Amino acid sequence: MSKVLLFNKPFNVLCQFTDEAQFKNERETLADYIDQPGFYAAGRLDRDSEGLLLLTDDGKLQQQIANPNNKQAKTYLVQVEGAIDKKAIQQLSKGVELKDGLTRPAKARIVNEPRWLWERNPPIRQRKNIPTSWIELTISEGKNRQVRRMTAAVGFPTLRLIRTQIGPWKLADLGLGESLLLDNLTL
Structure with missing residues (x-):
């Protein structure tokens, strides 16, 4: 068992x-x-x-x-620096070219900051003149620091990364x- x-x-x-x-x-x-x-x-x-x-x-x-x-899908909530746009979401969805190759297509969408989210200790760095936004990203591979590298590659560096699901487990x-x-x- x-x-x-x-x-x-x-x-x-x-x-x-x-x-x-x-x-x-x-x-x-x-x-x-x-x-x-x-x-x-x-x-x-x-x-x-x-x-x-x-x-x-x-x-x-x-x-x-x-x-x-075994391609266990993994879903993440990602806070990125900047106001992410549809073009970046489309790039993430199609796959992003990284130094170690093209990522598999991902499911990506813009979301609101979750109301249930806990405070991070220490808090993320914030710049007064640069907004942040949130996306939900589901990938089916596990390259080293893949989500962070993917968001940076489309021009929106990751500030906070929270995994919410692995396969059937939430x-x-x-x-x-x-x-x-x-x-x-x-x-």
């Missing part, structure tokens, strides 16, 4: 249980939030990103979730730093 743990990862938390770097004991890790032995992250979420992270106690399921060949009403254990799952 496989178990999956949904975790709402805060900003600046490493997606591992120990910090082997020079900052040992100075940076938060999953161990600061999760007390479930035998669970391991299924995929990554960068330290400067927030939102849904999946953990499981089943190695095969972990590989299925994390393996890019962040839903999970509070910041909270987790939810789901039993008896298969992919």
Whole structure:
């Protein structure tokens, strides 16, 4: 019986249980939030990103979730610098040329800032003369820092990145730093 743990990862938390770097004991890790032995992250979420992270106690399921060949769609809320336009949304939807190749087509749309969103600590940098806007972006691959590189490539750098869904699993009403254990799952 496989178990999956949904975790709402805060900003600046490493997606591992120990910090082997020079900052040992100075940076938060999953161990600061999760007390479930035998669970391991299924995929990554960068330290400067927030939102849904999946953990499981089943190695095969972990590989299925994390393996890019399984094309688990991942949805993100992205706050970008500037007033994003339809041209940029069309570019994101068609695929964006990055240094490591063309991204697969994505689902992209402009959205309002979510009312349910928690405050980020520390807050994003804001420039008084430059507006920000929000998009929802769904990708089906996982190139390194892909969403950030895609928005920058179309002229709208990412300021804040929150993953809200991986395949069938959703962040839903999970509070910041909270987790939810789901039993008896298969992919």
